[in-house]
Amino acid sequence: MTLNIENTSVVKQKSSRDDKTMRVCMCLIGLFLAVAIVLPLYSMLSKSLENKAGDFVGLSNYQDYFSTPALFQSAFNSFLISVIGTFIVLTIAFAYAYALTRTKMPFKWFFKIVAIVPLLTPSMLSGISLVYWFGNQGVAKSFLMGEPIFGPIGIVLGSVYWVFPHALMIIITALSITDARLYEAATALRTSKLKTFFMVTIPSCKFGLISAGFVVFTLIFTDFGVPKVIGGSYNVLATDIYKQVIGQQNFQMGAVVAVVLLTPAIIAFSVDRFVQRKQVALLSSSAVPFAPKNNNALDYTMLVFCSFVAFLIICMIGMAQYASLITFWPYNLSFTLENFNFDLVEGGGWGSYFNSIKLSVYTALIGSIVIFFGAYLVEKGRGFQFGRNTFHAIAMVPLAVPGMALGLAYIFFFNNPNNPLNFVYGTMGILVISTITHFYTVSHLTATTALKQMDPEFESVSASLKTPFFRSFQKITLPICIPAILDISVYLFLNAMTTVSAVIFLYSANTRLASIAVLNMDDQGELAMAAAMAMMIAYTCGAVRLLYAIGSKSLIIRTQKWRDK
Amino acid sequence: MSNKIDQTYLKVRGLTKNFGKFTALKDISLDIIENEFVCFLGPSGCGKTTLLRAIAGLDIQTYGTISQGGKDISSLPPSERDFGIVFQSYALFPNLTIAKNVSVGLENLGAKSLHIKNRVDELLGLVGLMDQSDKFPSQLSGGQQQRVALARAMATSPGLLLLDEPLSALDAKVRSHLRHEIKELQRKLAVTTIMVTHDQEEALTMADRIVVMDNGVIEQVGTPEEIYSSPKTKFVADFVGTTNFLPSIITSKDRVKVGDVVLACRTEGLPIGSSTMASIRPEDVNARNVSDGDQNVLQVEVLSLEFLGSFYRVKLGLFDLKTDILLADFSKSIIRLLDLEVGSKLKVSLPQQFIKIY
Numbered sequence: 001m002t003l004n005i006e007n008t009s010v011v012k013q014k015s016s017r018d019d020k021t022m023r024v025c026m027c028l029i030g031l032f033l034a035v036a037i038v039l040p041l042y043s044m045l046s047k048s049l050e051n052k053a054g055d056f057v058g059l060s061n062y063q064d065y066f067s068t069p070a071l072f073q074s075a076f077n078s079f080l081i082s083v084i085g086t087f088i089v090l091t092i093a094f095a096y097a098y099a100l101t102r103t104k105m106p107f108k109w110f111f112k113i114v115a116i117v118p119l120l121t122p123s124m125l126s127g128i129s130l131v132y133w134f135g136n137q138g139v140a141k142s143f144l145m146g147e148p149i150f151g152p153i154g155i156v157l158g159s160v161y162w163v164f165p166h167a168l169m170i171i172i173t174a175l176s177i178t179d180a181r182l183y184e185a186a187t188a189l190r191t192s193k194l195k196t197f198f199m200v201t202i203p204s205c206k207f208g209l210i211s212a213g214f215v216v217f218t219l220i221f222t223d224f225g226v227p228k229v230i231g232g233s234y235n236v237l238a239t240d241i242y243k244q245v246i247g248q249q250n251f252q253m254g255a256v257v258a259v260v261l262l263t264p265a266i267i268a269f270s271v272d273r274f275v276q277r278k279q280v281a282l283l284s285s286s287a288v289p290f291a292p293k294n295n296n297a298l299d300y301t302m303l304v305f306c307s308f309v310a311f312l313i314i315c316m317i318g319m320a321q322y323a324s325l326i327t328f329w330p331y332n333l334s335f336t337l338e339n340f341n342f343d344l345v346e347g348g349g350w351g352s353y354f355n356s357i358k359l360s361v362y363t364a365l366i367g368s369i370v371i372f373f374g375a376y377l378v379e380k381g382r383g384f385q386f387g388r389n390t391f392h393a394i395a396m397v398p399l400a401v402p403g404m405a406l407g408l409a410y411i412f413f414f415n416n417p418n419n420p421l422n423f424v425y426g427t428m429g430i431l432v433i434s435t436i437t438h439f440y441t442v443s444h445l446t447a448t449t450a451l452k453q454m455d456p457e458f459e460s461v462s463a464s465l466k467t468p469f470f471r472s473f474q475k476i477t478l479p480i481c482i483p484a485i486l487d488i489s490v491y492l493f494l495n496a497m498t499t500v501s502a503v504i505f506l507y508s509a510n511t512r513l514a515s516i517a518v519l520n521m522d523d524q525g526e527l528a529m530a531a532a533m534a535m536m537i538a539y540t541c542g543a544v545r546l547l548y549a550i551g552s553k554s555l556i557i558r559t560q561k562w563r564d565k
Numbered sequence: 566m567s568n569k570i571d572q573t574y575l576k577v578r579g580l581t582k583n584f585g586k587f588t589a590l591k592d593i594s595l596d597i598i599e600n601e602f603v604c605f606l607g608p609s610g611c612g613k614t615t616l617l618r619a620i621a622g623l624d625i626q627t628y629g630t631i632s633q634g635g636k637d638i639s640s641l642p643p644s645e646r647d648f649g650i651v652f653q654s655y656a657l658f659p660n661l662t663i664a665k666n667v668s669v670g671l672e673n674l675g676a677k678s679l680h681i682k683n684r685v686d687e688l689l690g691l692v693g694l695m696d697q698s699d700k701f702p703s704q705l706s707g708g709q710q711q712r713v714a715l716a717r718a719m720a721t722s723p724g725l726l727l728l729d730e731p732l733s734a735l736d737a738k739v740r741s742h743l744r745h746e747i748k749e750l751q752r753k754l755a756v757t758t759i760m761v762t763h764d765q766e767e768a769l770t771m772a773d774r775i776v777v778m779d780n781g782v783i784e785q786v787g788t789p790e791e792i793y794s795s796p797k798t799k800f801v802a803d804f805v806g807t808t809n810f811l812p813s814i815i816t817s818k819d820r821v822k823v824g825d826v827v828l829a830c831r832t833e834g835l836p837i838g839s840s841t842m843a844s845i846r847p848e849d850v851n852a853r854n855v856s857d858g859d860q861n862v863l864q865v866e867v868l869s870l871e872f873l874g875s876f877y878r879v880k881l882g883l884f885d886l887k888t889d890i891l892l893a894d895f896s897k898s899i900i901r902l903l904d905l906e907v908g909s910k911l912k913v914s915l916p917q918q919f920i921k922i923y
Contacts, residue, residue, distance in 0.1 A: 009628070010627055010628060011625055011626055011627065011628060011629065011630075011639055011640055012625075012640060013622065013625040013640050013641075013642055014640050014641055014642055014645075015642060016642035016643075016644045016645055018644060019642060382642070455652075455654050455656045457652045457654060457656035458656055458658065460621070460623050460643065460650060460652070460656070461650060461652070461656050461717075462669075463622075463623075463642070463643035463644040464621065464643060464644075464646075464648055464649055464650045464670075464718070464723075465649075465669050465670035465673055465717070465720075465721065466644055466670065466673045466674070466721075467669060467670075467673050468673070471673070475658075475661070475669075476658050476660065476661070479660045480659065480660055560660075561701070562659050562660045562661075562701035562702070562703060563659075563703065
């Protein structure tokens with residue numbers, strides 16, 4: 001009799017105190033995420049369905065948008081620029097990555113370092129540099145054969161420069177995970193080199209290429225800095241939002257443009273997620289790593305090619321460096337530090353530089369703690385599957401939201417006088433929140449990957465040993481994951497330093513940032529000073545990167561002694 | 566009878582575990598006696614690990630109850646249950662020294678530091694790793710790491726020790742050595758122990774009782790001797806050790822017909838005319854002093870000989886049964902005595918008491 005009763009009632013596990021604490025903590029971080037991304041997006045979406053008086057008007061704003069040729073034109077422009085830019089970046093990045101992973105080209109270390117330089121600079125820097133190269137008084141103006149640099153050519157060139165390392169990193173990863181045995185098999189079957197390339201190499205990194213393509217497309221499509229500086233009268237979506245909101249105070253239309261901007265980004269994001277899932281399934285753990293063999297013709301062709309690419313990158317940042325030290329281009333080429341005297345002009349000053357440092361430090365500190373802890377709770381929590389899945393899903397959203405859309409959404413949400421959180425508007429706080437949110441997903445995924453690599457039975461053992469979760473988190477998880485946490489904080493720092501898209505809508509007179517000062521100075525025609533400020537950002541990022549390389553090595557030696565055999 | 570109930574330490578009743586539509590455990594009931602060493606044995610996917618994890622509370626059962634030491638623990642989270650656990654992957658905390666790994670549990674109980682030190686020394690002494698206490702896990706061999714895991718699991722003197730395939734990641738030599746050590750330690754510390762394994766040799770040598778599982782149900786519970794010599798089901802006979810299965814039909818109360826040959830054996834009361842399997846283990850096939858008048862004599866031909874060190878496994882073709890093959894283990898002396906080689910013809914007998922019908 002009793003057996004029957006037992007059989008009919010599903011056993012529900014009681015939650016331990018730790019389970020409850022972990023859930024509460026996770027819900028708190030989840031609540032932060034909801035406030036920082038879901039609610040603002042919602043208010044932006046509803047704003048795009050309202051008229052100026054705030055009444056619901058359905059899709060009529062969208063009708064206006066698509067029937068205004070000038071506005072619709074910029075959607076087309078954005079698309080065109082992104083397609084061309086993506087194609088160029090993928091071609092160059094693939095060859096560059098191939099040289100780094102599949103040949104015995106000399107000086108690889110040098111080419112690796114040069115390739116990450118664009119990551120250290122705000123995207124506007126390439127625009128400024130292009131003005132000096134090809135602008136009305138540019139040194140190489142004749143190269144363009146009469147075409148103006150201000151417009152599509154400038155945007156494509158500038159975009160190619162700054163998205164190059166993003167594409168390169170993805171393709172390098174894709175090319176590194178091939179199985180050497182496939183090549184041995186192809187050689188044994190006497191397959192020609194060219195056929196092997198199309199039969200083995202391309203298919204094995206196909207998903208990486210697709211993924212890189214979507215990432216690059218989204219980056220160019222949603223970028224604000226480059227078109228702002230070098231776009232001239234050639235309108236794209238990102239600059240349109242800015243004009244609608246800041247120029248014309250037309251918030252509804254700004255919201256519509258932001259939603260239009262969001263659409264391809266979401267499509268790209270979903271396809272990329274799908275593709276990445278497939279790629280994982282293709283990887284076998286028993287793959288033999290590929291070791292390139294000497295091939296003089298290939299190695300030296302690649303050396304010439306990579307040198308050329310590296311030369312272009314150095315030209316780009318080199319020109320910005322040079323311009324920042326010149327008295328008055330092109331008439332007085334004597335060196336000066338006068339351009340670093342930022343306090344001479346309106347809208348920036350050294351204060352903005354220190355604000356940027358402050359923002360970056362807060363973002364890196366708070367961001368890496370919150371994001372890593374959140375990822376830990378999701379990954380290592382017990383039960384409450386629904387909550388954990390929801391958290392993980394929300395954490396994915398920021399990747400699909402362009403900075404311009406995020407910034408605008410923040411205006412709608414936080415600047416609403418009825419919002420109890422209204423007080424953060426115009427403070428450093430909202431800049432920190434928006435920056436953490438903007439770069440949440442990649443950091444969350446880094447943390448999740450590191451946590452997944454830990455033995456899942458650590459938690460089982462800890463439970464059997466009655467270790468409270470905060471204790472095992474502090475004594476086991478944190479020490480093991482220090483490298484990943486450092487990665488996250490540097491990633492957040494560099495991005496906080498260089499970002500402009502979300503914060504452009506959110507800064508106040510007291511919280512101007514260096515990257516925004518670059519734009520403002522450029523607007524006022526103070527190009528040399530803009531270059532100088534952009535270089536300040538680059539120096540800082542470079543220094544942090546260097547410090548990280550040295551510091552993390554010594555920190556890892558000190559704290560990760562247990563990794564040695 | 567009452568005595569036995571008092572000794573029952575772990576009582577599993579009506580345990581069912583569903584993963585979506587898949588049922589991993591079907592209405593499992595099981596008693597484990599205090600201080601007993603029990604092995605869950607079965608092929609992968611039989612549910613043995615699922616059962617262990619349900620007992621630990623790591624993956625809670627869908628239905629059913631578990632009580633430990635008279636206390637109902639069915640719905641308790643793992644941190645409120647009383648067990649130590651050892652995994653195939655060792656799961657040692659890589660950033661803590663050996664001594665620290667062992668002392669974690671004691672620190673959580675708020676033990677005094679002197680007591681902790683003594684206990685850690687005692688345990689590391691027991692597993693023979695006293696001099697390694699300041700090393701990190703990655704500096705130890707697999708076998709040593711598993712010993713540390715064992716010491717860690719036993720540090721807080723839990724009432725129940727759970728071992729999840731603890732030896733499967735180790736190489737053969739270390740494995741057989743550690744087998745004895747674990748068994749020895751278990752006896753010394755007198756702790757009720759459950760070990761999950763797919764290795765029958767491990768189960769047969771270590772367990773006081775074996776629980777053979779397949780497809781989410783218990784096939785048989787018994788001592789190693791019972792499991793090996795009187796398997797209750799065909800699955801057990803097949804999974805534990807090697808067995809010949811001969812398709813047969815029951816012809817009378819104590820006779821079955823295999824092909825054209827009639828064999829004398831117990832038929833376990835199965836109805837006459839039913840198709841069954843007659844089984845006999847290779848080592849029970851007898852070739853010494855067989856004469857025509859004996860019971861269950863077969864004419865066979867040697868098809869192949871496989872040398873296995875202390876004995877030969879011989880593949881025999883059955884003349885009378887045409888299609889079937891009989892495996893037999895013959896000692897070297899029999900091979901020499903009968904001068905057996907491929908193609909030799911001989912007579913073997915299948916002793917009635919060793920034939921089982923399924």
